[in-house]
Amino acid sequence: MKERVDISQIRRKDAAVFRKRLLHWYARNKRDLPWRKTKDSYRIWISEVMLQQTTVKAAVPYYEKWLKIFPDIKALSRATEKKVLKTWQGLGFYQRARSLLLASKIFSEKFNGQIPDNYDRLLRLPGFGAYTAGALMSMAFQKPYPVVEANIKRVFSRLLCKEEPKSPDFKESLKNVLKRLVPKRRPGDFNQAIMELGALVCRKRHPGCLMCPVKCFCLAYERGVQEVVPFSQKKNYETFSVAAGIIRQGKRYLIQKRPDGGPLAGLWEFPGGKRLDNETLEECLEREILEELGVRVKKKRFLMQVVHYYTRFKIRLSAFQVVPEKMPDKLFGRRWVTLRQMRSYPFPSGSSRIVDYLEKEENALKGNHRGHREKTG
DNA sequence: AAGCCGGGGTA
């Protein structure tokens, strides 16, 4: 019986077979994704950053929208952080957006408006790690650099039948294996082909081994353990209750910017905070409003509630309409804004659903007004 | 090495 090829010690001839099968499969089966229609390094960069820890489906509409607003490096480098965050709103990991803006300014000022064609230089830029630098080098500049990300880790943990795809050691050894496999011709297609194989065939659950072009290289498949390699582990969720105070003066609402460095930095929200173990939600609201704004709550009315899931916990966010005993005089960077103005401010997804509610409520009021006038007039 | 950073898709 023919000996299975060990992909980590692959010989030149077998490596050629592996590449050929993979690229042939890719040419016939790749999805029609917007960033695959361009060779523009800026567009490829944007797509790679958007796709960090983000599914293709979630990234596509943001990619289209982003390029309309910031079509090139120059346009991005001249944008405000507020506009950049607003465009990114809902995509998560907002540091990515800030890093894009920072790096675009560096490209404009130090690299003649171009993305440098140099791995070590890229690696020093904000938002560039080993993956993104390798992706740009191979996909935008056609240089044979390997990349290691979630799909590739899963594909190779099966090919090699290794169970620890999260350890840095695995990542390093995988890089060395891939260095010998990445071809000088079409390195970007090769890297994308493995990722596409991971997304479409070598899936996390229910891998489609029968249609896999490289199953003859796969140790997990040979042993029949492709469903349980790599091993996954459970996480536990914690729930936080959060109270938010909606304070209005005429048509304007009080909003505040989340502090730099913390979670959701730079995004805007309503005053409020987490409920402590020893207090009710309404006590929490009163305490937070007093702590943040220095005023006591005179009247409060429950408006609505949303549950929002984060990666490691979830929050139950309750919005109250609040009338304070007196309007806060020291705003410390807070702003009074109308609902129309609020649309240009970036909000976290949970809070933006409160904004949706307020808009709906205001429209309903307008509707009643018109209806009333028509009836009486 | 481990924790943090988000939101949406998925079964």
Added chain:
DNA sequence: TACCCAGGCTT
């Protein structure tokens, strides 16, 4: 509901 995703950065 609990998992995961074209990672980067800090401690």
